[in-house]
Amino acid sequence: YSAKQIGYSQKFVEWMQQSYLPKGCLGDATYYQNYIPKFSPTNSLLGNAINTHAHALPLMYGAQTKIYMFLKKDAQGKFVPQNNLGDYWHIEANQLQYISNPVSFISSPEEYYFILPDYSSHSNGYNADDKAASNLMGFANHKNITGYKHFYIPHSQYIVIITKNNEALPFEKINIGEFFTEAEKQFPEWQKVTPVSAENYAKAQKNLARLKEKYKSKWNNIAEMKLSKTQITLQTFVNATEGYDDIFDTKDIYGKEGNYTSFPILKVKKTTKELCKTNQPQWLVIRWTMSMPNQPYNIHLHESILNNFNFDYVYNFFFDPEKIKNQTYKPLRFPSYKEVAVVTDASEASKKNNADKNVFFFEDFSTTVVGKIPIGWKSKLGSAGSSSVITNLDGLDGNWAVVADYTVTPGEMKKPLPQNFTLSYDVVVAQNFTWGAKQLHFKLAKETSPGTAESFLDLGIRPGYDGRDGDVSLETKFPSPPGYSNGSNTFVAPGFSNNKKNNRITVTIKKKEEMLQVLIDNTKTAEYEKAIPAAHLFNALSFYxxxxxxxxxxxxSNIKITKN
Structure with a gap:
């Protein structure tokens, strides 16, 4: 590695430190280069064989910040890492190994074959859960990275790749013929590393010959496979008898092709490997992990990189230096930046209700700017790390808070609620809301500590389909004193479906002494004469x-609690 390449790695560290400051964690930073492994007597033959493939990787150098999330205090009372677990942010020149899945069976110290698991560019794309994660905080179309190749590897990391003039990565797709030619070449090598019996070795050779014949007419087709098929061994060929799925099969259980996501097998262009040895990176990878995406420290890392890091400066530094001549790196936003909440005028309904002494609480989100987190509300982040924002709905007045894959609670509501009250809120779902999707839950609880409820009422609701009624679930837990409502029931939500542009209903919950009523658009859905102790006081409210x-x-929207 040249002094200039080492210097670039050091710059990566500086750029990271200027763009991100850990919150709730400890962080450190370092720079590094490719580790080229040698034979290790303590490693397995298989481990050594696969490790030698690193010799075929392009020259790589980079930097990382490591964020330790588990901390303890040392003897001096200073916070130190409790263990070695952490999340990472990397900036690297010519990184390949850690953004790809190796196809080890045909790889060697001379050639590294791999798959790039970029679901975003595949026609089948992500599944529903991964799609949500792939757009965490707008990652999929974020303004700061939209000009660069970027994608999410499920349950692994977020990746941004910068190339000169946004050119395609310098990789070649191999054809089926090359795959089988290389596989046949590697048979003796793998028999030394992970040997099978002589009988099975002969069977593997026979099956290889059968596959070559099967794919003879597709010899020049691009070799594509599912990620689950990349871990090929000799046993794979032993098992590849007629009638079984083979390496290139993508049929579903009904025999239909193309329903599974497959990716081309790639290798690095030979000229590129030589160019990677020069002081000019051939591509740059900015990537970061999200091992705990519903935790604030991880969201802070993700948000800081997307909004603070100056991707364009990095591009210009390496690929268009005249644009930034005599300019040092500056983040788009400094880590100390704090967004000031912009408050808009309250609606007339909000002013009227908040002036009414009988109205205990009212919220129509009119003071929050569209696109921002509701002022005065807290979001407990969901699996994709998302939180509620305010939006307008075409054809409906007012502001609406989105609830999807997270919990929202009012942070500024007085506590406890009145002993007797009428509580109502409006709910809307869009046309063609998926029938059978999960309910919206509204929960009233008496908590002894945050998140720990000794008693509660949980009302779930979701729309029907094609004009059919929706459904309501009601779960209650009032164990003390005995004799009150404990358990769950289901009811019909009349008129709540998914066939209109905006499907809107009003849910009303009334508590009067021991009685509990639930109404959907003024239609009584449930009534319990002895549901809740008369003196019971709720102190927590949430939607999820x-x-x-x-x-x-x-x-x-239009969440209203009136004292009875």
Missing amino acids: SYNPGANDKYYI
């Missing part, structure tokens, strides 16, 4: 849902 689907959001 766990739907990651883009069309399966709930919209809430």
